[in-house]
Amino acid sequence: MSKKTIYLLGILATLIIGFFLHWHFCCNEDCTKNAIVDETSQGNASAPLTFKFEDGDITIRSNDNFNFMSSNHAIVQPLSEDLLSCVKEMITHLSKNKDKSINITGFFKEEENNPSNFENLGIARAKAIERFLIEHELSANQISTFGEKDNTLVPDQNDILYGPYEFSVKNLNDKSKQKNAMKESIMKDPVLIQFSKTKSYAVLNTKQKNKRKALANYLNSSDDASCTIVGHTDSAWSDESNMRLGKKRAEFTKRKLLEYNVDRAKIKTISKGETAPIATNKTENGKAQNRRTEVIIN
Numbered sequence: 001m002s003k004k005t006i007y008l009l010g011i012l013a014t015l016i017i018g019f020f021l022h023w024h025f026c027c028n029e030d031c032t033k034n035a036i037v038d039e040t041s042q043g044n045a046s047a048p049l050t051f052k053f054e055d056g057d058i059t060i061r062s063n064d065n066f067n068f069m070s071s072n073h074a075i076v077q078p079l080s081e082d083l084l085s086c087v088k089e090m091i092t093h094l095s096k097n098k099d100k101s102i103n104i105t106g107f108f109k110e111e112e113n114n115p116s117n118f119e120n121l122g123i124a125r126a127k128a129i130e131r132f133l134i135e136h137e138l139s140a141n142q143i144s145t146f147g148e149k150d151n152t153l154v155p156d157q158n159d160i161l162y163g164p165y166e167f168s169v170k171n172l173n174d175k176s177k178q179k180n181a182m183k184e185s186i187m188k189d190p191v192l193i194q195f196s197k198t199k200s201y202a203v204l205n206t207k208q209k210n211k212r213k214a215l216a217n218y219l220n221s222s223d224d225a226s227c228t229i230v231g232h233t234d235s236a237w238s239d240e241s242n243m244r245l246g247k248k249r250a251e252f253t254k255r256k257l258l259e260y261n262v263d264r265a266k267i268k269t270i271s272k273g274e275t276a277p278i279a280t281n282k283t284e285n286g287k288a289q290n291r292r293t294e295v296i297i298n
Contacts, residue, residue, distance in 0.1 A: 122147025246271030
């Protein structure tokens with residue numbers, strides 16, 4: 001072998017070894033970093049959730065879904081024909097099975113703004129889907145709505161949350177038992193709201209909000225659920241003034257229940273003024289207890 005050939009082979013070997021070392025220490029590292037970045041990006045992206053309804057052996061799916069903008073409770077439009085077809089199929093199934101009901105649980109992030117009149121965006125989103133299903137002829141008696149916090153929700157680049165809710169199916173016999181349990185719980189402690197002196201409105205505390213929500217859920221549980229809200233006062237004013245004030249307090253409480261889409265026809269309001277105290281009117285503490293609204297389940 002000539003010196004020239006050996007020289008050329010040496011150059012070739014040097015090039016091969018140099019390329020291999022460059023790939024191993026530079027390119028390979030960059031590729032690994034890029035792979036990690038891509039994987040991270042995909043992990044943080046909002047993967048569209050598809051529509052799914054399941055009941056025993058029945059499964060109905062669509063590539064579309066009920067989607068919502070962040071900090072909003074209006075269903076994003078338009079809806080695809082595929083989704084509308086699946087919704088119709090679900091409604092047909094439930095309409096043929098009157099002993100079953102659908103629970104809609106809407107999800108929301110704690111950081112979202114809530115422009116609705118509902119306690120949280122989860123309930124508002126569930127109510128939006130409920131209204132849509134009722135408009136498409138599913139009986140309101142077969143629907144219950146709930147809200148639940150889920151801080152893992154991630155919107156896409158257009159600020160859309162894909163399918164922030166879930167369906168579950170229950171037997172209405174179980175729903176009847178649940179209704180009776182709600183009624184019993186309400187009647188154990190019927191006082192809904194307590195008021196300041198002479199006031200016919202109040203800023204609700206957590207306990208009062210929970211009672212209002214429990215009553216609203218009961219009233220929405222069936223067509224025949226109804227109640228009477230009774231307004232009460234202390235004995236500070238005349239009988240006539242106290243009857244008017246008690247009525248105003250009952251009407252205020254009714255308006256608070258209507259925020260949960262309760263049918264106003266299910267709520268009757270009356271006043272008993274100062275005639276039905278639950279404590280003495282001789283002390284400030286007793287008077288404070290008497291300034292209240294109570295619920296009677298009809």
